Amino acid sequence: MARCSYCKKQSSGQKTAIRVVDKGSRHTRELPYCSEGCKQSIHKFIDSHNLWVPRFRTILMIWTLAFFGAILMQVVSANPIFKGTITPVVLAFIGIILIIYPAGTMDLKYYERIGIKWFSLYIRLTGLIIIFTAGSIMRQPM
Ligand SMILES: [Zn+2]
Numbered sequence: 768m769a770r771c772s773y774c775k776k777q778s779s780g781q782k783t784a785i786r787v788v789d790k791g792s793r794h795t796r797e798l799p800y801c802s803e804g805c806k807q808s809i810h811k812f813i814d815s816h817n818l819w820v821p822r823f824r825t826i827l828m829i830w831t832l833a834f835f836g837a838i839l840m841q842v843v844s845a846n847p848i849f850k851g852t853i854t855p856v857v858l859a860f861i862g863i864i865l866i867i868y869p870a871g872t873m874d875l876k877y878y879e880r881i882g883i884k885w886f887s888l889y890i891r892l893t894g895l896i897i898i899f900t901a902g903s904i905m906r907q908p909m
Contacts, residue, residue, distance in 0.1 A: 769799035771799060773808050774805055774884050782800070783800055785797075816870040830860065851905060855902070858900065861894075862895065862896075
């Protein structure tokens with residue numbers, strides 16, 4: 768018996784066709800859903816997913832450069848502003864992105880496995896934890 772791709776409840780086998788961007792090209796997939804609400808949520812998620820997956824790769828690249836740049840500058844200059852301010856700000860930025868756009872961070876298969884609803888929640892919680900971590904780095908005495 769198929770389970771709803773959104774909430775993982777039992778579905779009566781209805782499926783909705785979606786077009787998903789994967790590795791640069793669009794594929795048609797059929798996802799099972801349990802209710803009209805979940806069907807709409809799936810389509811909303813896929814729209815956001817298709818929009819954000821390519822952007823997220825760029826954001827992640829810039830973020831990685833900024834993060835390691837800040838660590839490197841800290842080592843080179845020993846200026847506490849990098850450890851105390853810039854590194855946590857860069858860290859918090861990725862946390863905020865995860866909370867606002869949880870649809871764009873991973874391949875669809877991960878969302879499907881756990882349920883789009885639950886996996887998005889999990890990504891948002893990860894974003895929150897990252898922000899709290901950044902906050903605690905910032906509060907450390909220099
Ligand atoms: Zn559902």
